[in-house]
Amino acid sequence: MTTDQAHALLRGPLDVVHAGIDEVIRGAEAAGVPVERLEFAPPAGGELDRIRMLRRLTGGALGAAVDAANAAALERLLASRPHVVGVGLAREVVPGMKDNLFLHAGPPIAWERMSGPLRGAVVGGLLLEGLAGTPEQAETLAAAGSVRFEPCHHHDAVGPMAGLITPSMPVWILEDRADGPRRGNRTFCTLNEGLGKVLRYGAYASEVLQRLRWMAAELAPALGEALAARGPIDLKLLMAQALQMGDEGHNRNRAGTSLLFRQLAPALARLPRERESIAKVLSFIDSNDHFFLNLTMPMAKCMLRAAEGVALSSMVTVMARNGTDFGIQLAALPGKWFVGPAEPVRGLYFPGFTERDANPDIGDSAITETAGFGGFAMSAAPAIVQFVGGSADEALAATRRMRRITLGPNPGWAIPALDFAGTPTGIDVRRVEELNLLPVINTGIAHKDPGVGQVGAGLVSPPWSCFHQALEAFHAHARERFPQP
């Protein structure tokens, strides 16, 4: 009996789940019966109410309706065609952005509950905007409510780590170019600052602010003009190539950064600017293999936005962390957060740091896994597995596991090591609960104190409570729209 067969049994006419299986087997073993031990675990953590919900949501006419809705949601996601079309100031292009509004990663959170790296980024943002003169002043202002905080996700935006977007920051502008009703949908993300001491890890030293000012004054206009001259870039095509070149689009973006660099450099060289100014822009991109991350993230957001609002779809459309809480959203319930505590990251630390220095999981970058790459495409990037102490075979196994909780492969994104099978795409909250199998996320680790920066990288999963709440809310929503005996 396989685990899947065991689960199939549970969809039959049973109302009792025996949680003592191991004891039963030990008795049989003692009696000399040959026993093959399975990895079996009861669905939904063995919680009876949720097992009943699962049975309703997977069987009969309602199950079929959810399947059909999920197929439609996946089709929308796969049909989206995010292009990077330009660069603008957040204040001018991000919908709903205004003075004294700061956007951050993850679900909503107040200053009081913010973790160190997010507080550090807020302090940096207040200094950058000229709203505070010193870090102490900034903290006082933030605590006093002089600035409002909202999730990036409430503004069609995403941000890595702290994910801070303040009004004067430049952002990439992405647009869905697919034919149909979602054509023209836009998503946004800041430009990647590079490695070392950076705002997204909560650093706010003067070098951090100076770099951000240079990015707004020089880098962003140059990139915007180069893009305008050469035309929009199809990011899914670029990502397809990067997946053939060892990237998974979350923790490894060397290929994507290189291919983007090639596409932009000739247009940058033609700009009517000082040679040194263009050379500095090129060197800045070249010095940071994560430059492309801030395009894979809004690409993922653009794809997932296309699936939002499919009424009976149990597909996950957001996974995001603010450093304190982890939140997810479902296609059927757009805008509604299901929140649990952000978990510690299992990973390797840079010399001199240990897990005691680590902040819990933070950042909107789990949007990459939500859209079917990053940790879900681990087998495309064995270099990352090596970094966290694994093997190429473990990378293949990780991708195969994620197939079990997803709706289907992305035929446009082939993984060479899996004989060009598509990346597993579209997390089904039902499958997560049924198989007791959480999504795996590749991530960086931030220091828990503001201003320090990155201390390592590793793997993390969402807390179970997000999925339990999501399943319950989805069940209620589905039963309301689809009443049945």
Added chain:
Amino acid sequence: MTTDQAHALLRGPLDVVHAGIDEVIRGAEAAGVPVERLEFAPPAGGELDRIRMLRRLTGGALGAAVDAANAAALERLLASRPHVVGVGLAREVVPGMKDNLFLHAGPPIAWERMSGPLRGAVVGGLLLEGLAGTPEQAETLAAAGSVRFEPCHHHDAVGPMAGLITPSMPVWILEDRADGPRRGNRTFCTLNEGLGKVLRYGAYASEVLQRLRWMAAELAPALGEALAARGPIDLKLLMAQALQMGDEGHNRNRAGTSLLFRQLAPALARLPRERESIAKVLSFIDSNDHFFLNLTMPMAKCMLRAAEGVALSSMVTVMARNGTDFGIQLAALPGKWFVGPAEPVRGLYFPGFTERDANPDIGDSAITETAGFGGFAMSAAPAIVQFVGGSADEALAATRRMRRITLGPNPGWAIPALDFAGTPTGIDVRRVEELNLLPVINTGIAHKDPGVGQVGAGLVSPPWSCFHQALEAFHAHARERFPQP
């Protein structure tokens, strides 16, 4: 019994090889004996004289001396540190280059025996140098002996496909930066012309010559000045990264080209030139994913040159084809060619072409396999296997097979899909004969007529006769230096 064990037996006190094994087994099978069939084939194609030579070269004190020499040759190869240090005109930098001397791929060959693509390239070279005014004139001059032909390999150079180097062509200059006696060794290669109609495939239309003139007038000086400004580039480090990014360095060079582009672009942008001129240089490189091939080839040549002259080494240091003949050389016998007929390439053809259009195997690019990448690192580049109709598993198997005929792994060049095992490096002519296993080479396919261009890509092996002759000559050489009963 494994094939290796069977081979080991043959090194024992036996002087009879029974070639009728299959019949013997059939008798046993008929009698009801359980039989496990092996892939076993007798060493050296079953030829008794060569089996005796192999026994002497692999056993006893001589065998140990050859093993030690091969270990030294491999160490030299692995210790070499090829850097690209500049760009110059062939006439000024390639040793022994002079007016009316044309260099070509592969072993020596006269005009009369040259294949279509090499003849086409020679015609183009004569037009480019202004020695002929029309293709007809060029053919007459070439047939009359007005120009001399020598292999690139005789001048520390290599060239893809026809491999033509004429005096006024610009070339990359590579230098061995390893400490020790080989420091300062230089190798050379032309700059890659791009795809479509190009001289290396025998095309000589005016667009081909115009491009070559622009490359000499604009591209080469810009690259040379950019290199001078930024300093030499360590090519083995670049290649190590490219192998993590889906390149094998022969038929796939997208990652290497991208990484090189990143390293050169900022320095190019700083050159005191018209913006449009620099933008054209950047666009030219960006338009051709094979641009880096003309650096992997002289890098391989530089590594292998370091191993030349190790007196008792049976390592292959050159594999090269001129479109008519295939030639190899050994570390112990530098400069001595062992030549056989160039074989047809097994591969896939571009639409409209078939194997009837194909020229036999051509080009110096097999130097990449000789140095332990290209076809030997197939598992680093599954995209190529897919192109020739194979799977990721077949790519792994191909690399594992090449391990059996090579001296050891290159610890600097890890293959992710093989859990970061090094690329198999240093072909041992003894192992090729002992295992009846020829090196595999990834290659492009040229049209057999001059001026047409590439018609496909695929896999090819050297002819057996090269290895038979090499084994015999090495045996004679070794016995002379190491007389024993």
